[in-house]
Each structure stands twice: as structure tokens, then as C-alpha cells.
Amino acid sequence: MPYYLKIKKLDIKTGQSDIALLNVDEAMRYGIKAGDKIKISWQKNSVIAEANTSHKRVKPGWIGLYRDIWENMEILPNTIAEVNFLERAQSVQAIKKRLLGKKLKYKDFYQIFSDIANGILTRTETTYFVAASFMHEYSNQELCDMVRAMAETGEMLKFEDKIVVDKHSVGGLAGNRTTMVAIPILASLGLTIPKTSSRAITSPAGTADTMEVLAPVAFNAKEIKAIVKKTNACLVWGGGVNLAPADDKILQVSYPLSLEPYDKMLVSIMAKKVATGVTHLVIDMPVGSTTKIPNMKIAKELEKKFQFIAKKFNIKVKVAIIQAEDPIGMGVGPSLEARDVLRVLQQKDNYPADLANKSIHLAGQLLELSGKAKKGQGAKIAWEVLESGQAWKKMQEIIEAQGGNPNIDPNDIILAAHKTYYNAPRSGKIIFTDNKAINTIARILGAPKDKLAGIYLNKEYGDHVKKGERLFTLYARGKERLRLADTALKKMAIFKIGK
Amino acid sequence: MPYYLKIKKLDIKTGQSDIALLNVDEAMRYGIKAGDKIKISWQKNSVIAEANTSHKRVKPGWIGLYRDIWENMEILPNTIAEVNFLERAQSVQAIKKRLLGKKLKYKDFYQIFSDIANGILTRTETTYFVAASFMHEYSNQELCDMVRAMAETGEMLKFEDKIVVDKHSVGGLAGNRTTMVAIPILASLGLTIPKTSSRAITSPAGTADTMEVLAPVAFNAKEIKAIVKKTNACLVWGGGVNLAPADDKILQVSYPLSLEPYDKMLVSIMAKKVATGVTHLVIDMPVGSTTKIPNMKIAKELEKKFQFIAKKFNIKVKVAIIQAEDPIGMGVGPSLEARDVLRVLQQKDNYPADLANKSIHLAGQLLELSGKAKKGQGAKIAWEVLESGQAWKKMQEIIEAQGGNPNIDPNDIILAAHKTYYNAPRSGKIIFTDNKAINTIARILGAPKDKLAGIYLNKEYGDHVKKGERLFTLYARGKERLRLADTALKKMAIFKIGK
Numbered sequence: 001m002p003y004y005l006k007i008k009k010l011d012i013k014t015g016q017s018d019i020a021l022l023n024v025d026e027a028m029r030y031g032i033k034a035g036d037k038i039k040i041s042w043q044k045n046s047v048i049a050e051a052n053t054s055h056k057r058v059k060p061g062w063i064g065l066y067r068d069i070w071e072n073m074e075i076l077p078n079t080i081a082e083v084n085f086l087e088r089a090q091s092v093q094a095i096k097k098r099l100l101g102k103k104l105k106y107k108d109f110y111q112i113f114s115d116i117a118n119g120i121l122t123r124t125e126t127t128y129f130v131a132a133s134f135m136h137e138y139s140n141q142e143l144c145d146m147v148r149a150m151a152e153t154g155e156m157l158k159f160e161d162k163i164v165v166d167k168h169s170v171g172g173l174a175g176n177r178t179t180m181v182a183i184p185i186l187a188s189l190g191l192t193i194p195k196t197s198s199r200a201i202t203s204p205a206g207t208a209d210t211m212e213v214l215a216p217v218a219f220n221a222k223e224i225k226a227i228v229k230k231t232n233a234c235l236v237w238g239g240g241v242n243l244a245p246a247d248d249k250i251l252q253v254s255y256p257l258s259l260e261p262y263d264k265m266l267v268s269i270m271a272k273k274v275a276t277g278v279t280h281l282v283i284d285m286p287v288g289s290t291t292k293i294p295n296m297k298i299a300k301e302l303e304k305k306f307q308f309i310a311k312k313f314n315i316k317v318k319v320a321i322i323q324a325e326d327p328i329g330m331g332v333g334p335s336l337e338a339r340d341v342l343r344v345l346q347q348k349d350n351y352p353a354d355l356a357n358k359s360i361h362l363a364g365q366l367l368e369l370s371g372k373a374k375k376g377q378g379a380k381i382a383w384e385v386l387e388s389g390q391a392w393k394k395m396q397e398i399i400e401a402q403g404g405n406p407n408i409d410p411n412d413i414i415l416a417a418h419k420t421y422y423n424a425p426r427s428g429k430i431i432f433t434d435n436k437a438i439n440t441i442a443r444i445l446g447a448p449k450d451k452l453a454g455i456y457l458n459k460e461y462g463d464h465v466k467k468g469e470r471l472f473t474l475y476a477r478g479k480e481r482l483r484l485a486d487t488a489l490k491k492m493a494i495f496k497i498g499k
Numbered sequence: 500m501p502y503y504l505k506i507k508k509l510d511i512k513t514g515q516s517d518i519a520l521l522n523v524d525e526a527m528r529y530g531i532k533a534g535d536k537i538k539i540s541w542q543k544n545s546v547i548a549e550a551n552t553s554h555k556r557v558k559p560g561w562i563g564l565y566r567d568i569w570e571n572m573e574i575l576p577n578t579i580a581e582v583n584f585l586e587r588a589q590s591v592q593a594i595k596k597r598l599l600g601k602k603l604k605y606k607d608f609y610q611i612f613s614d615i616a617n618g619i620l621t622r623t624e625t626t627y628f629v630a631a632s633f634m635h636e637y638s639n640q641e642l643c644d645m646v647r648a649m650a651e652t653g654e655m656l657k658f659e660d661k662i663v664v665d666k667h668s669v670g671g672l673a674g675n676r677t678t679m680v681a682i683p684i685l686a687s688l689g690l691t692i693p694k695t696s697s698r699a700i701t702s703p704a705g706t707a708d709t710m711e712v713l714a715p716v717a718f719n720a721k722e723i724k725a726i727v728k729k730t731n732a733c734l735v736w737g738g739g740v741n742l743a744p745a746d747d748k749i750l751q752v753s754y755p756l757s758l759e760p761y762d763k764m765l766v767s768i769m770a771k772k773v774a775t776g777v778t779h780l781v782i783d784m785p786v787g788s789t790t791k792i793p794n795m796k797i798a799k800e801l802e803k804k805f806q807f808i809a810k811k812f813n814i815k816v817k818v819a820i821i822q823a824e825d826p827i828g829m830g831v832g833p834s835l836e837a838r839d840v841l842r843v844l845q846q847k848d849n850y851p852a853d854l855a856n857k858s859i860h861l862a863g864q865l866l867e868l869s870g871k872a873k874k875g876q877g878a879k880i881a882w883e884v885l886e887s888g889q890a891w892k893k894m895q896e897i898i899e900a901q902g903g904n905p906n907i908d909p910n911d912i913i914l915a916a917h918k919t920y921y922n923a924p925r926s927g928k929i930i931f932t933d934n935k936a937i938n939t940i941a942r943i944l945g946a947p948k949d950k951l952a953g954i955y956l957n958k959e960y961g962d963h964v965k966k967g968e969r970l971f972t973l974y975a976r977g978k979e980r981l982r983l984a985d986t987a988l989k990k991m992a993i994f995k996i997g998k
Contacts, residue, residue: 011555012520015533021511029979031943034514054566056510067553096756099633124626124752131630134598253623257595444530480528 002082003030005063007042007075013067016252018119020049020083021064027053030085037086037122040065042079048086048119091115092125098132104142109149113246117153127253133261143267143305144312150271155242157221157276159228161192164277165370167362168269169284171203173291173435175329178284179207180235180341181359181391182366185382187233188394189372194228194276196238201251204442204454205334208237213338213413213451215404231397244271262302265292270309280370281310281317284362286324290435296321318369320362326433326461329355333447333454333475335413342410345392354460360386416445416452416475420482422489424465424497432496433461441494444485445476453477459495471495501581502529504562506541506574512566515751517618519548519582520563526552529584536585536621539564541578547585547618590614591624597631603641608648612745616652626752632760642766642804643811649770654720654741656775658727660691663776664869666861667768668783670702672790672934674828677783678706679734679840680858680890681865684881686732687893688871693727693775695737700750703941703953704833707736712837712912712950714903730896743770761801764791769808779869780809780816783861785823789934795820817868819861825932825960828854832946832953832974834912841909844891853959859885915944915951915974919981921988923964923996931995932960940993943984944975952976958994970994 010021020040022032032038034053039046040063047069058064063081094108104112112129115121121129138146167182179195186193197207197217208217218240219227227234239248247268254264273281283306287293293302303319310317329340329352343351344359364378373381385391396406438455446453456473459465472494476482509520519539521531531537533552538545539562546568557563562580593607603611611628614620620628637645666681678694685692696706696716707716716736718726723740726733738747746767753763772780782805786792792801802818809816828839828851842850843858863877872880884890895905937954945952955972958964971993975981 012551012553013523013533014518014549014551019513024512028945028948029977031980031983033948034512050513052511052513054511092756099630099756101634123623125756127623127626128630128756131598131627132634135600135631135634257591257598257624257627446527449527449532478528481530484530 002084004080005083006061007079007081008058008062008064009070009075010057010064010066013071015068017123018047018049018069019052019066020069021052021054021058021066023058023060023062024053024055026060027051032085037120039084039086040081041084042075042081045073047073050122086120089115089120089125091121095125095129095132098136099128101136103139104145106145106149109146110153113150113153116249117245123253126249130250130253130261130264133264138263140305140308143263144309146267147270147274147309147313150244150246150267151274154245154275155221157194157224157241157243159192159194159225159277163192163279163370165191165193165280165366166195166273166276166278167282167284167366168273170265170269170286170292173286173324173328175327175332175337175340175355176286176358177207177210177329177337177341177355178359178362180211180395181344181355181386182363182382183233183235184345184391184395184398185359185363185385186366187231187398188385188390189367189381191232191366191370191372192228193233194224195233195235196224196241196243196272196276197235198238200448203439204332204447205337206448207235208239209334209448209451210337210341211235212237213335214342214408215399215402217402219402227398227401230401231394233394233398234402235398236402238272243275244268247271262298266302266305266309270306270313273315274313278315280366281315282362282366282369283317283319285319285321287321288323288325288435290325316369318365320365322358325435326354327435327438327457328352328358330457330460331454332438332442332457333445334451335415336454336456336475339410339413342408342413345386345395346410347387347389347392348410356386414452416450416454416477418476418479418482420474420486422471422474424467424469424471426497427465427467428497428499430459430461430463430465430495431498434492434494434496437492437494440492441474441485441488444488445474445481450477453481455494457494465497501583503579504582505560506578506580507557507561507563508569508574509563509565512570514567516622517546517548517568518551518565519568520551520553520557520565522557522559522561523552523554525559526550531584536619538583538585539580540583541574541580544572546572549621585619588614588619588624590620594624594628594631597635598627600635602638603644605644605648608645609652612649612652615748616744622752625748629749629752629760629763632763637762639804639807642762643808645766646769646773646808646812649743649745649766650773653744653774656693656720656723656740656742658691658693658724658776662691662778662869664690664692664779664865665694665772665775665777666781666783666865667772669764669768669785669791672785672823672827674826674831674836674839674854675785675857676706676709676828676836676840676854677858677861679710679894680843680854680885681862682732682734683844683890683894683897684858684862684884685865686730686897687884687889688866688880690731690865690869690871691727692732693723694732694734695723695740695742695771695775696734697737699947700754702938703831703946704836705947706734707738708833708947708950709836709840710734711736712834713841713907714898714901716901718901726897726900729900730893732893732897733901734897735901737771742774743767746770761797765801765804765808769805769812772814773812777814779865780814781861781865781868782816782818784818784820786820787822787824787934789824815868817864819864821857824934825853826934826937826956827851827857829956829959830953831937831941831956832944833950834914835953835955835974838909838912841907841912844885844894845909846886846888846891847909855885913951915949915953915976917975917978917981919973919985921970921973923966923968923970925996926964926966927996927998929958929960929962929964929994930997933991933993933995936991936993939991940973940984940987943987944973944980949976952980954993956993964996
């Protein structure tokens with residue numbers, strides 16, 4: 001039996017849960033207690049929230065919604081909501097089963113992902129599901145069922161082209177904005193590549209954050225199709241479309257342990273590819289002590305699983321396992337990374353060579369995989385369209401189609417107003433770059449939320465430096481963050497200088 | 500580097516997390532984002548909370564604390580708090596280890612329980628720890644290490660007596676207030692029995708909730724010792740002392756899956772016994788399809804583990820495995836159960852015989868275990884002190900020592916003002932009582948929070964009833980809750996009537 005309450009927008013954000021605040025006496029009358037799940041519906045919208053209670057903040061007859069809910073939805077003044085108590089989710093039974101070591105079927109996964117996506121499972125219940133993934137390895141059949149279920153519980157983008165290519169980085173390396181270089185290369189050669197990217201979660205910049213420096217990135221499925229029709233490609237945020245929506249919430253509870261189960265990563269990547277109808281895929285897998293994949297053994301096992309699943313879904317996949325410890329590019333943080341990308345695409349004198357090389361390598365692999373280039377010719381062709389300016393022309397089309405300024409120059413990129421230089425304390429050769437320290441410091445400076453903040457690496461691995469020579473530069477919006485970063489740098493080092 | 504902010508009490512309760520609300524701009528300047536853990540200290544107090552952010556609700560210079568925090572602490576007006584960002588807890592590493600199937604040592608458990616107790620581990624991180632308990636069974640050595648660690652991360656009560664006895668019910672059966680009958684019997688015979696009980700979590704009444712109808716139950720360690728010195732016993736709430744404090748928070752994240760790992764239950768019980776210095780223990784373990792322990796096989800395995808651990812800590816234990824489907828006593832809900840207890844102790848004509856019998860059985864076992872009675876004589880002695888009024892006299896002492904009215908009569912117990920009678924739809928014999936339905940309905944009526952609400956069972960298993968004869972009575976504070984319960988009773992039945 002539903003209750004009807006007037007919606008009040010409350011100015012509180014939890015950053016992780018959808019909370020609705022009820023008057024405590026009213027909640028008690030309705031049999032709802034703090035912590036219960038309720039469903040709130042109005043007009044065509046509905047949301048699952050957790051009930052909190054208050055003595056005075058919310059009057060009887062009203063329901064207060066936190067910013068986490070109303071920030072992304074339209075709620076007109078004086079809206080009346082229907083409120084229903086939510087029974088325990090059925091999928092809880094499936095999670096229990098998995099926790100106790102039993103195998104799950106497609107319909108179990110579908111129910112679980114659907115309940116996670118719709119907020120019917122709580123954070124704690126979702127955590128139990130993720131925990132189960134740590135302990136009993138999934139069979140190949142289960143992995144395929146999960147991929148299909150995760151894709152099908154969200155939106156499915158269909159393109160008319162026979163060949164739809166994609167490149168994906170499993171991440172963990174600072175900088176590494178190869179996507180923004182490789183996509184225009186590939187699209188300029190006539191391949192269809194509708195690229196959806198995530199925002200940063202644990203890193204200082206995701207591809208979506210960086211592209212947003214150059215153009216808007218939030219589009220719905222219809223808009224994305226129009227952009228791709230016009231330019232063969234797009235560089236948009238995945239969150240604007242409802243692709244594999246369970247994935248984001250699973251990621252949120254994986255983060256506290258900072259240990260992403262490999263199976264989970266695999267499913268998350270492949271589900272999104274299935275949902276976008278990808279036919280040819282190159283996976284960039286950086287392997288190194290400070291990246292996500294620590295050694296070749298794990299990389300090889302993952303490669304096998306990627307191959308197995310891809311085959312089931314008729315996707316041709318190539319896993320590019322690349323040893324890497326060093327950031328790609330010189331900038332870390334959305335604006336600094338966007339500047340690197342522009343320097344490469346516009347072939348400026350000071351372009352970061354490693355970013356260009358790696359992008360060409362990956363683009364070349366995809367050209368060969370999709371049959372656009374003969375074996376061994378991919379990188380050469382990619383290099384030619386980059387050098388000739390053809391790739392930059394394509395990028396200008398994409399920027400324009402997404403509503404940005406196609407004539408932007410690297411020097412137009414605005415950086416944060418406050419900066420500090422760090423110089424070499426002694427002469428020597430840089431023998432180690434700490435990728436994790438770079439990520440940590442860049443986040444302390446404000447990246448990725450603050451797009452103008454970040455680190456510019458004036459030197460890189462292998463460089464010989466003289467005492468007092470500039471090593472790197474920190475950018476931040478205020479002096480306080482620079483001070484915080486300076487404190488952190490007393491405990492960790494970005495570069496290690498040898499003799 | 501700490502920040503200093505003025506405390507503002509906010510009128511919001513989440514029922515599960517300690518939340519501090521920060522101004523969003525200030526939080527950003529300090530490098531704190533929604534979801535981060537912070538430590539807030541003032542005078543001699545400190546609390547770990549989760550940061551939420553707000554644009555307007557909290558002005559710069561202030562920190563808002565939710566009711567979950569300030570309800571149980573003294574905070575004077577204009578208090579300035581020191582706020583520190585909290586690094587990721589070390590115990591997260593131990594939890595990861597366990598998730599990946601490795602064994603943990605005493606110091607790992609100590610760190611985990613200590614961080615859980617102090618709120619340093621988040622709810623999500625605690626969930627990962629509990630999930631790990633589902634999957635890999637603990638070794639006996641691990642169980643002992645957990646018991647010791649859980650006890651030692653809290654307060655340890657020491658009594659001077661050589662013999663300290665206790666009875667414990669693993670729970671799951673409605674009614675079953677044997678503790679409140681057995682304790683005065685045992686104490687009247689000179690045994691020391693400092694009983695700490697929990698409040699109800701999933702049931703409609705815990706021993707602490709029920710005792711609170713007769714006297715206050717929240718006391719600190721010093722006060723408990725004084726009560727025990729005066730009367731040999733106490734009947735207090737465990738939450739007033741800091742016994743095995745990690746246990747409560749672990750319970751909170753176990754609840755959503757409504758599956759308590761048996762190992763967890765075992766550790767939780769034994770840790771509290773170790774912390775209170777118990778030397779002789781009887782465990783009441785009801786076994787039945789609607790209780791916590793579904794069959795004899797599991798009961799026997801648990802008994803073995805209890806014996807193993809108890810031996811390590813020099814505790815003599817007797818596990819009383821009793822087949823049970825039917826509630827013990829006629830009342831369900833704190834006040835109705837308290838009335839049953841008084842009727843038994845005061846030997847009224849209408850006392851529930853099953854409650855008296857089971858209490859005598861358990862008290863008898865403990866008398867024999869502790870050497871106060873010869874083998875086979877325990878129940879007889881227990882029965883004598885109950886019948887003679889000696890046990891009620893002792894209960895009066897305990898009620899008085901805890902600040903209640905020792906001259907209370909069962910008829911003085913106040914029940915909720917609104918009630919509904921339910922009569923037999925046809926004649927026949929009651930062939931089944933649904934313990935779970937009873938718990939659910941009693942909670943819908945408002946128990947345990949509303950002490951006056953609950954169910955009175957006018958009939959019990961095995962009774963022959965005539966059509967139209969009264970089966971049970973529901974009590975609630977308002978008519979709305981009676982209506983809710985009535986709706987629920989269309990989906991479930993308390994009694995099943997056979998031919």
C-alpha cells in the first residue's frame with residue numbers, strides 16, 4: 001500500500017548512496033525504519049533510495065531527497081511522490097548461493113545485475129556479490145553468462161556498419177591518453193569507432209575527463225549515433241548512455257579494497273563491447289609493478305580468457321601486452337593531458353614521442369586485425385595519417401560534432417593559476433618513475449574534478465639531470481593544495497635519481 | 500595536518516552510519532571528498548565518521564554531525580573539533596589476504612576487530628571480512644585466535660569469584676525468555692551470574708528489551724560490578740559495557756543477507772564469555788526448521804566447536820540441544836514477555852508452563868555443571884527454589900538493584916491501547932506454529948522499539964480449538980499498524996489447524 005509525500009530537495013551529498021529523509025513519526029507509522037529501502041516514484045521517474053529519519057528536518061507529509069538523487073533528475077516544485085516499501089530482493093538468494101561456492105546461471109546474473117543497476121540491492125549486498133568473485137574463480141561459461149547479462153541489463157547500441165572497431169586500455173598507467181590519438185587515426189581511414197570512455201575513478205584523469213577539456217562528452221544513444229554517422233567516430237562519456245549500468249556500482253564497492261578482481265574487470269570490459277556491437281577489438285594491457293597487471297603470467301591468463309569470451313560473442317580480439325612502468329605523455333591531469341594530445345595530433349615540435357608511438361602501435365594493430373592493413377603494415381599507415389595531418393582533421397570533425405572548438409591550439413589550454421617547480425636535488429640519471437606517486441599527488445592537487453590541476457613531468461625515465469634542473473611542475477587552484485602535495489612529497493618520490 | 504571546525508548537531512539519523520557533513524568548498528580545499536573517512540576529536544572524545552558534503556546546509560567553519568553520532572555523546576555548545584583525514588586502514592590488507600583464502604593470525608584478527616570497533620573500517624570493508632567467513636571455513640586455531648582478539652579489543656570484566664556461571668541462548672525462537680527465570684534461580688542458590696544480554700536485532704524482543712520493562716538495563720562496568728556484588732547477578736544490556744565491541748558492527752552487515760555464518764555466531768558468543776570471565780556455561784540451542792539451527796547435524800558440529808574453544812579458555816561448557824518449533828511462553832513483544840516472566844516467577848495460576856519447564860531444565864544443567872548439584876538433581880533443586888518463592892525474592896533484589904520497582908505484579912504491566920482478536924476459522928487441532936510469521940507480525944506491530952506492542956498467543960501447538968474460539972491477540976500503538984499486520988496475515992498464518 002503506497003504512501004504519498006511531497007518532495008523536498010535537500011542540499012546534502014553522500015557521494016555514494018541515494019538517501020531519502022522521512023519524518024521519524026511518519027516513518028514509524030508506515031512501518032519504515034532508518035536503513036530500509038524504499039521506492040519513490042513521480043511522473044515517469046522512479047528511484048530506489050535508503051530511508052533515513054529525522055525529527056525536525058522533514059515535516060510530516062514531506063520526503064526529503066539528497067542531492068545524489070535530484071542532481072541528475074528533473075523534479076518540478078510541488079511534486080508528489082508515491083512511496084513504497086521494498087521487499088528484500090530475490091537476487092539476494094543468488095548471491096548467497098555464490099558465496100557458498102555454488103555456480104550461477106544466466107538468469108541469476110541477470111537478476112543480480114538488474115537489481116544492482118536499479119539500486120534494489122544495497123551497497124552491502126552488492127559488496128557480498130563482489131566478495132564472492134574474489135574467492136571462487138568463475139568458469140568460462142559463467143564469465144560468458146555474466147557478460148551477456150551485464151550487457152543486456154543496460155542499453156544496447158546498434159550501428160549499421162558491418163565492422164565496428166574499438167581499442168580499450170585496462171588502465172593503471174598515468175597519462176596514457178592513446179585513445180584520443182588512435183581514434184581519429186582509425187576514423188580518418190574509414191573505420192567506424194564509437195568510443196565510450198569512463199571518467200577517472202582512482203586515477204587523476206580518464207579519457208572522458210580529458211576529452212571534456214576539448215568538447216562536451218555527455219550524450220544519449222541517439223546523439224551518439226548522429227555523431228558517429230557524421231564522423232565515423234565519437235569520444236564520449238559512457239555514463240551518458242546506459243551501457244552495462246551495473247558496472248559502475250560494482251566498481252564503487254570494489255574501490256575500498258583497491259583490488260579489482262580480474263574476472264570482474266574482464267566482464268566489465270567485454271559487456272560494454274557487446275552492448276556497443278563491437279566486432280574487432282584491441283586491448284592495451286600495460287604490465288608492470290605499479291600498474292594494474294603486475295606480471296606476465298597474469299597477463300597471459302587474462303589474454304586467454306579475453307580470447308575465449310570474445311569468440312563466444314563473435315568479436316575478434318588482440319591483446320597488446322606491453323611492459324610499462326613509465327607514464328605515457330608528459331602531462332598528468334585532464335587539461336595537461338589534453339594539451340599533450342593536441343601536441344601529438346598537430347605534430348608540434350614539443351609533442352611527447354611516447355604518446356605518439358604507443359598510439360600508432362595500437363592503431364596499427366587494429367588496422368591489421370580489421371583487415372584495413374596487411375600484416376606488418378598497420379603502424380606505417382597509422383603514422384602516415386598522423387604525420388599528414390589527416391588524423392588531426394578527423395579530430396577537428398569529432399570535436400566540432402560534439403560541440404567543441406575545432407580550431408583549438410595546445411597553447412589555448414588553460415592550466416591552474418598556482419604552480420610550484422621541483423628541481424633535481426642532485427645530478428644523475430632517472431632510474432625509476434613512481435606511477436602510483438604521480439597519481440596520488442595529481443589527485444591531491446585536485447585532478448580529476450579540477451580539470452586545470454595536475455603535474456607536468458619536465459623529465460622522464462632514463463633522462464640525465466643536473467643538480468637544480470627542473471624535474472616536474474605542480475599545478476593547483478589554490479596554495480593550500482600545493483602545500484598538501486608538498487607534504488605528501490616528503491613521504492613519496494616521483495622520480496628516483498641514480499648515479 | 501588537522502583542521503578545526505565548530506560542531507553543529509544535525510537532526511538526521513541514518514540508522515547505520517556515522518556521518519559528518521562538511522561545506523563542499525571547504526572539504527575540497529582540505530582534500531576531503533564525499534565518502535572519505537575522517538576522524539573528529541573534541542575534549543576527550545573522538546569518533547570516526549564518513550564525510551558527506553553540502554553547498555548550503557553547513558557554512559564554512561562548521562562541521563555538522565548526524566544524530567547517530569551525537570545521540571550517545573555529550574557535546575557542549577560551541578565545541579571546536581579537530582578534524583583529520585584518515586589513511587586507509589592497515590587491516591584492509593589482512594581482509595584481502597583472507598578473501599584470497601589465506602589463513603590469518605591472532606594479530607591480524609586483533610587489527611581487524613579493533614579497526615571495526617573503532618569505526619576505522621567502513622561498512623563495505625567490514626562486509627568483505629564477513630563475506631570471507633562464508634567461504635573458507637576457519638580452522639580451530641583461527642577460531643580461538645578470533646575469540647581472544649574479539650574479547651581483547653573490548654572491555655574485560657573481572658569478578659573475584661572462582662566460579663562465574665552463564666547461560667546463553669543462540670536464539671531464533673519467539674518468546675523464550677528463559678534467561679529472566681533461570682538467572683534468579685541460580686543466583687538464589689549462591690552462584691555468581693553476571694548476565695549481559697543483547698537487544699533484539701531481527702526478533703521482536705531481546706532479553707535486554709524485556710528486562711527493561713521491569714528495570715533500567717544500561718550500566719557501565721563499575722555499576723554492573725556493584726549490582727553483582729549486592730545480588731550475585733544482574734540482567735543488563737551488553738551495549739552499556741564495551742564487551743567485544745566489533746561484534747555489533749559485524750552483525751549489522753550480516754543482517755542484509757539474513758544468513759549468520761555459524762563460525763561468526765560461535766566467535767561472537769565465546770568472545771563475550773571470555774570477556775566476562777565465565778567459567779561454566781550452558782548453551783541453549785533450539786533446533787528446528789524455523790529457528791537458527793535447522794537440523795541436528797549442524798547442531799552437533801557446532802557443539803564440537805564450542806567444546807574445543809571452551810577448553811582452550813578453561814571454560815566448562817554444556818550444549819543443550821533442544822528440538823523446538825513452538826514459541827516458549829504465550830506473549831511475544833517486550834511487555835507481553837515480561838508479563839509471562841513475572842507470572843512464572845510469582846507462580847500465578849495462569850503462568851506459561853513451557854517457559855517454567857525450560858528455564859528449570861537449563862538452570863538444572865548449570866547447577867550440575869558447576870558442581871552445585873549432583874548429576875540428575877539439578878532440575879529438582881531449581882524447581883524447589885522457583886516454587887518456594889526464593890527465585891522471585893532474588894529477582895526482586897535484582898530489579899531493585901537495577902532501579903526498578905520490586906513489587907510489580909503481572910497485572911501492572913501496561914500493553915498497547917489498540918488490539919484485535921483473531922478467532923479460529925474452523926474447529927480442529929493446531930498442528931503447526933510458524934515461529935517466523937510470529938516474529939514478522941510482532942515487528943510489524945512495532946516491537947521491539949515499541950515495548951507495549953506484540954502478540955499474545957491464546958492457544959498453542961497441540962491445542963484443540965473450536966470454530967470462533969480466540970486464537971491470538973494483536974497489540975499496537977495505532978490502528979494503522981494493526982491494519983498493516985492484518986494485511987500481512989493474509990499472506991502468512993501463525994497457526995495451522997488440522998482436522
